[in-house]
Amino acid sequence: MAVTPELMRKLAEVAAAETLPRFRQFGSVSNKLAAGFDPVTEADREAERAIRAVLRETFPEHGILGEEWGGERLDSRHVWVIDPIDGTRSFISGIPLWGTLVGLLENGDAVAGLMAQPFTGELFFTDGMTALYEGPGGPRELVTRKTTQLADATLCTTTPSLFTAEERPLYNELEKAVRLPRYGTDCYAYAMLAAGQVDLVVESGLQPYDIVALIPIIEKAGGVITDWQGGPAEKGGRVLAAATPELHAEAMRVLSL
Numbered sequence: 001m002a003v004t005p006e007l008m009r010k011l012a013e014v015a016a017a018e019t020l021p022r023f024r025q026f027g028s029v030s031n032k033l034a035a036g037f038d039p040v041t042e043a044d045r046e047a048e049r050a051i052r053a054v055l056r057e058t059f060p061e062h063g064i065l066g067e068e069w070g071g072e073r074l075d076s077r078h079v080w081v082i083d084p085i086d087g088t089r090s091f092i093s094g095i096p097l098w099g100t101l102v103g104l105l106e107n108g109d110a111v112a113g114l115m116a117q118p119f120t121g122e123l124f125f126t127d128g129m130t131a132l133y134e135g136p137g138g139p140r141e142l143v144t145r146k147t148t149q150l151a152d153a154t155l156c157t158t159t160p161s162l163f164t165a166e167e168r169p170l171y172n173e174l175e176k177a178v179r180l181p182r183y184g185t186d187c188y189a190y191a192m193l194a195a196g197q198v199d200l201v202v203e204s205g206l207q208p209y210d211i212v213a214l215i216p217i218i219e220k221a222g223g224v225i226t227d228w229q230g231g232p233a234e235k236g237g238r239v240l241a242a243a244t245p246e247l248h249a250e251a252m253r254v255l256s257l
Helices: 006-021 042-058 087-093 168-177 186-194 214-220 246-257
Strands: 030-031 039-041 063-066 069-073 078-086 099-106 109-118 122-126 133-134 156-158 180-183 202-205 224-227 237-242
Touching: 006 042, 006 099, 006 122, 039 042, 039 087, 042 078, 042 087, 042 099, 042 109, 042 168, 042 202, 069 202, 078 186, 099 186, 099 214, 109 186, 109 214, 122 186, 122 214, 156 168, 156 186, 168 202, 168 246, 186 202, 186 214, 186 237, 202 246, 214 224, 224 246, 237 246
Parallel strands: 063 078, 156 180, 156 202
Antiparallel strands: 030 039, 063 069, 078 099, 099 109, 109 122, 122 133, 202 237, 224 237
16 A cells, blocks of 8 residues: 555645635535534535545545545545545634645554645645645655643644533643643644644544544654543544643643543
8 A cells, every 4th residue: 555645645636626716705504513503515525525536546445434425444454534624614714724634544543644724835744654744935844843841832722612511621721831822723733733833732522534634744743642541542532732742741641530
């Protein structure tokens, strides 16, 4: 099996052909959640269709799990996990803090992935070897910042309202301990962690398609990403990503339930 940079670029390209022309165009938005608001757009659905078509052609024996169109061949050794627009709320608000996520599981472990933001012209990815950035300023290897203390850290979460009544006090303690908290960043926060711009990302209630693509990017950039108990993050749920093992351990002490 060969996951190449060329494949990653092609996946990003076919997704962008569906998402970018619809961004800031006031398209229709559907709600997937009867008891709240979980938006989905035509761009979500069509981008996932395009990604699936490339993957089926390239790896017909692989499984696919997507947010919009479900799963197929999920008992395969290799399963691709797709979130065509992570951050749909940002997308429908015209804010470019969204991205296309495509990750690869091998026997349940995340081994390759991409996060593409076509409006800013950025691609963050790993083919399983190194973590790379392509975009403004030219290509470069992704390397996390060497922050080891919470007092020096920048922390991101999409919104504190993600956290349950049990989780919120723990998050609040962590936020008090860091230098700078920022909200509303979805998948872009994890890319910024891999790029050495922020130090911690803490979230809860994630699905596999929210995180699988980001795990190998962060790990190959030198970071650590687990659930809040220190276990694998591939299944989502409560997730903690940190720039260094030392910082991860500091944050884990605060978040331990």
